[in-house]
Amino acid sequence: MSTTENTLPFIPFTRPHFNQETIDAVAEVLRSGWVTSGPKLAEFESTLSDYFGGRPVRCFANGTATMKIALQVAGIGSGDEVITTPISWVATSNVILSVGATPVFVDIDPVTRNIDLNQIAAAITPKTRAIMPVYLAGLPVNMDQLYDLAKQYKLRVIEDAAQAFGSQWRGQKIGSIGDLVSFSFQANKNLSTVEGGCLVLNNADEAKLAEKFRLQGLTRQGMDGMDVDVLGGKDNLTDVNAVIGLHQLKQLPAFQARRSSLAKQYFDAIRHEMESAGLGNLNLELPVENFTDSNWHMFQVVLPLEQLNVDRAQVMSELKDLGIGTGVHYPLITGFTLYQKLGFKTEATPVAKRIGRCILTLPLFPGMADEDVGRIAKGLTGILKKHRKN
Known part of the structure; x- marks a missing residue:
């Protein structure tokens, strides 16, 4: 244990917690022989869906992939603009660039430190396709105002809720309401799978498209056939990560x-x-x-x-x-x-x-x-x- 000159223990700014039950569950998965995406991932996604009121949920290797795939599911690409905040982990705007779109940065509210919703309308152009708010430190924006704006200007909302698992708006869990909602399960998050993330979607069609983007655009056709009809990547979450998430949910x-x-x-x-x-x-x-x-x-x-x-x-x-x-x-x-x-x-x-x-x-x-x-x-x-x- 690190100590200071006065022998007091060092306090890190964060530290994940995994209890013995979680460690034992990981060992059981490792012994099972099925360590990549499998039954534990399916169970984790189903449990998360229940947590979010029955909405479809798909898990990914990290929270950056969840945001990028959310943009892809929303059909956002070259020539489009996405309004977001300049105070966030740079992944928020990097994923906008990675799909060929342009981030449009709107200033923040000095009290909440989240995007200033009152300044969004002035930043909307004919190229604007979506708003990507960030819930800094887990504090959501005014969801009523956010979705009123989205409805008025016919925009998609991709919520960067990376830090907001367990947060709520007027008694409703973040993720149980809204449009596309992205969470991170990285090591320092309130719920951690060591690395990982999930995307809450609107319907079965969006969930199926997210699955394609998650694994090389693959579409399975029966037992002996497959096809690829979209450009996907390799962003699946493993059963090792998923079982950690299941036990973190309990805690x-x-x-x-x-x-x-x-x-x-x-x-x-x-x-x-x-x-x-x-x-x-x-x-x-x-x-x-x-x-x-x-x-x-x-x-x-x-x-x-x-x-x-x-x-x-x-x-x-x-x-x-x-x-x-x-x-x-x-x-x-x-x-x-x-x-x-x-x-x-x-x-x-x-x-x-x-x-x-x-x-x-x-x-x-x-x-x-x-x-x-x-x-x-x-x-x-x-x-x-x-x-x-x-």
């Missing part, structure tokens, strides 16, 4: 409750430490205090860098010295070299530019101890106080 309610409890403690601890340190004038921005809809995938703060004598990297380095791991989710997509070369301008989305420079992800995972939250809050506050401008 999801406990995981969710723990995340929510830790988030509540963060609000209390950070506010207490900031007040005790006399930092009431520092504009440390906390996330939306939503314990109904968010699954609390991450706890993110926006640092008041304009009031500090250091940058984010220095804050992260000093937290690491205290035995506290952090992350950045996410830098501004349009600031990346690829997107600069394609002509995108960071100045076009000023709120996202600021958030992308200042956002910081603090540790949050079910295995954290209550005292970890207080330690993190105290450490962060001490650093802010030390580097506060006079």
Whole structure:
């Protein structure tokens, strides 16, 4: 175990949890001899379909494949435009480029840090085919407003709900409503299959098309024939991954409750430490205090860098010295070299530019101890106080 100078254990910004029952189930699959896509995958997809109210669900090797295939199922390709957010993992916009379409970046709401739905209409052109919102840290956008927009302008919606498994909107699970909904099961997600993802679809025809795109465009015709009628890839999920997902689903309610409890403690601890340190004038921005809809995938703060004598990297380095791991989710997509070369301008989305420079992800995972939250809050506050401008 890594330790700091004061012998306290290192707290990573996230850590997956797999219990012994899950480990035993993986071993059983390995012993079975059927380790690629098979009966456990079918069971996982069926269980997920039940979770989402009976909607068709297909699983894939990763959450990037789910988004790309969602675009393909929606018929989006060369010459089309897809409206999305510039604050996300770059996969969100990369998949738009990969199908030959163009991402159109709309600025974000400074409070929710999600795409600003009020700015979408102004970005719609005759080439616009879809909206791809991202539910940052598990907090969904206003779904009523989103789908009113989609209906008004006759657009598809591909929800990048990679971080939102277990989140909801007005009592309905994200994925049980809406159009095409993509989830990631990567290692740090609330439900993990180590790597993987799933796509919630609208009907059997879309599900069948997604299956083709998942495995080389293959269409089986009886016992001794096959055909390929679309260009597909190799994006299937294995039974090893699927059985992990089945056991993670059983633990999801406990995981969710723990995340929510830790988030509540963060609000209390950070506010207490900031007040005790006399930092009431520092504009440390906390996330939306939503314990109904968010699954609390991450706890993110926006640092008041304009009031500090250091940058984010220095804050992260000093937290690491205290035995506290952090992350950045996410830098501004349009600031990346690829997107600069394609002509995108960071100045076009000023709120996202600021958030992308200042956002910081603090540790949050079910295995954290209550005292970890207080330690993190105290450490962060001490650093802010030390580097506060006079």
